Amino acid sequence: MLKTIPAKTILSGYAEHNSWFGANYNMNLYKGCSHGCIYCDSRSDCYRIKNFDAVRVKENALEILERELKSKRRTGVVASGAMTDPYNPFEKQAQVTRGALSLINRYFFGASTITKSALVTRDIDLFRAISEHSPVLVKITITTPHDSLARLIEPRASLPSQRLEALSGLAQSGIKCCALMTPILPFIEDREEDIRLLVKRVYETGAKMLYGDFGVTLRMNQRDYFYEKLDKLFPGVKEKYIYRYGDSYNCASPHYNRLRKVFAEECERYGLIYRMSEIIRYYRKGYYEENQLTFFKEKP
């Protein structure tokens, strides 16, 4: 059963030039995530989320969101999916993310979503409606082309093959969508042939954008959980992490430079947009005047 937690706010404050996909607001309707990714950053101590694997919905989330959307002086792109997947298994029945997208549409905001669930295609109608007036970007994270590997590292998320199918559904429906190829786990997923294959698979979906990075970040608590899983799933790999990265936050693949080059080459070959600044420009295009720094107008 889906539990609730008290909440005072849903939307963050306005940010003008967010370098992470150019969103202006952030929202989390749920707390916790049941997808079980072994590398999940949201487990880190700094976020203080107890019992992270249990999904809870924020009480009166949609009422609070509506109040906040109405009260904002400026519209802008509302991002979701940073701390929890907005398309967790409860969302199918609860439809809180769907309700939030309806409000985002009603109050003329844009939407930028990250997910690892094929359920996102259910809301194509709303993404379409929003894109009539504001930018939309749907990002689906895919870190490996192999379903069998994903079952180990992202055990309860949709399989990569299902995520690619979802990406294809979005692209065919005219929704601006992007594959997010991060994190790529060193010593597990950082194989040149897999990067090439994944870029090709993304291209075949019809999506125009792909963002990649080659490594993982690790901090307190998240690292302990990750290492525990490595010991169970990939014996001997934890020792490689300890030897190479110690307590470092940034754990770039030992093949980082090579993989970046291969990734860029493959994206160029298939005509995919892969630089962050170009992705932001592409999905916002048409919604603001050229050279206008503040791309959303003041609300009437």
Ligand code: SF4
């Ligand atoms: S889907 Fe995202 S929030 Fe959920 S466990 Fe995986 S990395 Fe964490």
